[in-house]
Amino acid sequence: MNTNKYKIGVIGLGPVGLMLAHYFRKAGCEVVLCGRSKNQTDLIKSEGVHLAGIRDERSQFEVVCSTVKEMMRTNVDIIICSVKAYQIESILHDINLYNKNYRLMIVAAQNGIGIADKYSFLFDLSRIFRFVINFAGNMNAPNVVNTTFIIPPNYIASVDDTRSDVAAWLAEALSSVELDTSVVDSFEITKEVWHKTILNASLSPLCAISKLTMREAMTIPDTNEIIERMIMEAVEVAKAEDIQFEKNFIKICLRYLKKAGNHFPSLAVDLMNEKQTEIEFINGQIVGYGRKHYIRTPLNLTFTNMIRAITDKNLGRNTASL
């Protein structure tokens, strides 16, 4: 493959952004990084990125920007957007402000339902790609990611199926460095988005509220029961949305979750650090689609609302705490 066909920019240097940047770099692609913490970008410039954990690898980056404006001057062809879901709007606004390339393509690498719709406000559908990630890590240091799991494959699609050639190029690059990625069509990717979101929804807020690690939540019978019910509720809603899951889907999800590590999902880490969370894009979406189809989602509603109420208090938005 021609690894220099497109120049890649990665915005958002959390575990996902850094891991993707590393693997594209390793595949031989030209990669520009962009993060908003000067401390982090300086560290990456001088020491590179280090992946620890399951795989132990390092990579160096020549161009590391600390503003979107700076990155847009490097003439990237494809932007991998791996910021938090609730930061998408402001990042897209910045990209749009400084973009002179009408052919610029963008990859949505967040978890959650309805993410691609956010991009479609500013980008033509033919320019948007949806990426479903099946690996994860935690930050050990601003430039060090501890890889916690890689369960291939990842999925990528052109959201209106017009540019599956570009999706294929991205998938091929990642697959060449043992990060297996499959190209699927736009309907298939919606299914994968729901699948991944249901997995996230069943564990993330539960771990956040109970302060149990994913493995603990899966092994204590009381929480295991709730996890199964959360999945059942979400599957009901997905079916109403005409998502066709394989046979024994709930059992497959539970088996997958059994492999979860003895650490916290990122939503739990965000809540514990009193930061905003992605709950609106995970359980919040299941509740929203449930209402659309008049399907009750009491567990998802409970967790969505609990996380929201706690976050509001943490961020000083509860009027009674003042």
Add this chain to the structure above:
Amino acid sequence: MKTNKIRIGIVGMGSSGMILAVHLKLAGCEVAICDSDKEKMNLIRNEGIFLEGMIESHSYFDYVSFSVQELLELDIDILISCVKTYHVPKLLESLENLNDNTYILSAQDGIDICQKYIKVCKESQIMRMVVNYAGNIISTNKVKVTYYNSISYLGSINDKCHDKAEWLAESINRSGHKCEAIGSFQLIDEVWKKSVLIASIGPICGVSKLNLQEAMASDDTVEIIEQTLIESMEVAKAEGVKFEDNYIKLCLRKLKEAGDHLPSLGIDIGSGKETEIDFFNGKIVRYGKKHYIQTPLNITFTNVVNAMHYKKMNGTSPYKQNRN
């Protein structure tokens, strides 16, 4: 009946026990109190108990003991149990040789608490009280009364000792807190009503660490408080419990007015102590299963709280233990 002939013993000097002790003392009863916390009891012996907040009061106590055995040696006529629900079994161990002339009043909240007492005492000896005042302990012998103006109810659980219940209710009334003696079936209704209310806020406050005021100020938590109420009432109705019209709206109004109170179920969850959740949300889940009524919110809170407690007690999950 003359007040000075009946001697009342109160076990458990939490906020509810302390408030009750002061009231019965004010009513002129002979009151003996008991708690296993020696430091606390010595302080009460020297300084008495202080109530502040919605009522201001102070009483000294002549009979202060550290154990139930010691208390029973004082010829107690009515023993009032104000211990935490999960301490009831321990209390019952010391009541096995209870004299037939002694009556027991269970002042715990929660569904089916009396079933525990029935195992040790005769039904005709047992009374039950639904306490509709509340307070938070602000120092060892001081309680801030945060909720006071509703009527408390008490009664004999099989209507056999109604006279005793009437006498007690009258005494509490005399001290300023409204209290009514009611029949056993109406009493069960009141037990459910109170439990349904506690189940709707206790675990939400405990798990989210929001106090009642904060929880009532957020639309998100109000929504699940209401949902939990609806769910629990459905189960209660299947059990034949009667609610007044607009009960949910009344509950929400009551909770809005409750001020900065922290429900004790919430405090225990927040502090990682053993909780009474199995007698509130847990019971609602059980009765829901009995009547084939789904209780998704109650099961969520029951299970999350129990799993958190499990982790606190064991330090980890069963998985890790097996590995070591």
